[in-house]
Amino acid sequence: MSCSLIVHQAGQGMTIQDQGRLGYLEYGLSRGGAADHLAIAEGAALLGQDRCKATLEMAGLGGEFEATEDMRIALTGAPMRASIDGGRIVWNASHALPKGARLSIGGAVAGVYGYLHVGGGLETTVKLGARSAHLAAGLGSPVFADDILPVGSDQSIGQIGMGLEPSQRFDGGLLRIVPSLQTEFFTPEQIHHFETTEFRRDTRGNRMGVRLQTKGAGFQSEAGLSVVSEVIVPGDVQITGDGAPFVLLSECQTTGGYPRIGTVLPADLPRVAQACAGAVLQFKFVSLEDAVEIESRERTKRQNLRQTIQPLIRDPRKIPNLLSYQLISGVTAGDDIEKAS
């Protein structure tokens, strides 16, 4: 029996995302994929399935959904208000979505990108080895109201009511950055200024990258104004013509001409993608050796996420703050999202 998720309402910028496409740089196509890769790993851990499954990425606003058969869902990334048939459900958790029930997801309470995962994954058409929409390249399209999204067969039906404690990444913070090929175009004074500046995330930003604002002088590189276009990778911090840094994300272009002061570590990119307009971000240079070590630890952590998930209902005698937990599967005191943020 084929199972689908009916989209009754969809917020703007909602797309299907997975881990993106590798191997097409040669042809001018960047990897793309989820803006917050950690949220993909968290959803896979909650549902006990592979990380390559496609999910729904919601850019600041959710929607209304209905399942054509009983299915499992998990919610990760930017916490949003969510309910099933009017009963509040917790974020960062897996739930049953019974056939015909209405799943409502509202606006993000913190962060930008929320994710709706389904057991079995979304099984839309594979293009160039992935299901991700890459709108900048003309691959796929946004999800709209009245779309019916096919769902794959779920191998672990029944496993629900699990939660996890997400890594905090929804309120800006410190970004670790490594020197890159054009860092030397900037003077030591400019580098120092860059590391000691509190930037705010601009309102201009999307899956290709986010612009940062700074009070006072911008960052300029005389040497960098006439460089030949070079390879770009996600995380690169371009200094654009007006001196404002622009941090590139998963759907960035493959080459670019603006000088780059360094590259944000992949482990810290979810923090960039999830920073709301106005959130404060700062940079700190780390050595390449330290960066490799940090990335290695992050990889292990993501691989072991499944061991960190916990049943949402636990032994009441071991829970000091009992009332802050949900006591009936899927239903909560109603203020957990506020607490999580």
Next chain:
Amino acid sequence: MPLSLEWPRLCTLGVDGFLVQFGDRLSEQANRAALTFRAALENQNWDGIEETSTSLVSTYLRFDPQWQTHADLRVMLKGLLAQQDWFTGDLPTGRRLWRVPTVYGTTLAPQLDEAARVAGMTVDEAIASVSQSRVRVQTIGFAPGQPYLGALPPAWNIPRQTALTDKVPEGALAVAIQQLVLFSVTTPTGWRHIGQTAFRLFRPETEQPFVLRPGDEVIFVSTSPETLAQMTRDADGGATSEVIT
């Protein structure tokens, strides 16, 4: 060219990449070196290498630092670089020569007259010059499958326009700075639109989604609007290819 003292230059790009730069401005030798070195790198089949590509003047490689340390890979890259003069080596084999029917000027490509004037040629001279040039795909970028081609004769070292053209259609051939771009999408551009083809460069629904590869060579053969109109039903737009041996 006494390039050997400064180039090639090896540097890291991000946490998991190296860039081998063969120059800091576009030149025929640097582009040739980047293509040739990339082909040699692919042939090594080193463990832990995940992807390679070329830009105008550089070869990029992405690897898994848990398989291969930066220090080891740097030594391996230096060893490979020392094996030959990459600026004068033979280009990789398996490349193709494309002949792409192109309408120069007319209402389909309205900036031919202007581009010819800036380059100091008559319109007929401009058509002859571009349509008889055998140009190479120097890199693919900006949009999926979209080539930058060169080098044209030096007279074509003309600047981009100061103002952007609002929109050129897919298949538009545009010129600036001794290079051609063949657009794979409808887009605004600062390059002057001198020719129009019916060649689809990005076909995501097919087994071969990207038609051109870096290193391929192209001749934009002059044709009439009537002939091109008959070719628009074909995704290749009348283009033919042969393998360069």
